Amino acid sequence: xxxxxQQYEEWVGPPVDxxxxxxxxxxxxxxxxxxxxxxxxxxxxTRRGSHSAGGMVLVDPGWTLLRAxxxxxxxxxxxxxxxxxxxxEGIIWCLECGLCEVRFEGDAKVIIxxxxxxxxxxxxxxxxxxxxx
Numbered sequence: 001x002x003x004x005x006q007q008y009e010e011w012v013g014p015p016v017d018x019x020x021x022x023x024x025x026x027x028x029x030x031x032x033x034x035x036x037x038x039x040x041x042x043x044x045x046t047r048r049g050s051h052s053a054g055g056m057v058l059v060d061p062g063w064t065l066l067r068a069x070x071x072x073x074x075x076x077x078x079x080x081x082x083x084x085x086x087x088x089e090g091i092i093w094c095l096e097c098g099l100c101e102v103r104f105e106g107d108a109k110v111i112i113x114x115x116x117x118x119x120x121x122x123x124x125x126x127x128x129x130x131x132x133x
Contacts, residue, residue, distance in 0.1 A: 037060070037061045037103070038058055038059070038060060038061075038066070038099060038101070038102050039058070039059050039060075039061075039102070039103045039104075039105055040056055040057070040058050040090050040093075040102050040103070040104050040105070041056065041057050041104075041105045041106065042054065042055070042056040042083075042086050042087050042104065042105070042106045043055060043056075043083070043086065043106060043107060044079065044082035044083040044084075044085065044086040044108075045082070046076070046077050046078070046079050046082050048077050049077070050077075051072050051073065051074055052072070052073040052074075052076045052077060052082040053070065053071065053072045053073070053082075054070070054071050054073075054082060054083070054085070054086030054089070055068065055069060055070040055071065055086070056068070056086065056090040056093065057069075058094070058097075058099075058102075067097070069089075069090075069093055071085075071086060071089050073085060080108065080110060080111070083106065083108035083111055084108075084111055086106075087104065087106060087108075087111060090104060091104070
């Protein structure tokens with residue numbers, strides 16, 4: 001085991017004391033977010049025979065993390081379905097936060113292309129009529 005640690009330290013260097021902290025300012029939920037250039041990045045992941053999950057983060061133009069949320073799904077192992085469900089949750093989440101001008105970014109090209117071709121009204125997702133993406 002000692003040999004492993006020595007080889008590891010040679011490869012990555014000695015441990016830093018104290019370990020570095022990542023500064024990530026987070027706006028508290030009570031804080032009102034009003035910038036119309038916000039980005040909601042979303043992604044889903046699946047594992048056969050297991051739970052599927054996804055998440056979304058809301059960032060401002062300076063890439064400051066404002067909010068984050070994770071979601072889990074059971075009995076769903078189709079990647080495209082999970083990606084679509086995570087996007088839907090992200091849209092609903094932004095509407096619940098009072099945000100109606102948000103750019104969504106994800107890595108599911110099929111979904112993005114289809115949405116860009118279609119009507120972007122979200123009233124059928126629980127939003128108010130007239131509140132578009």
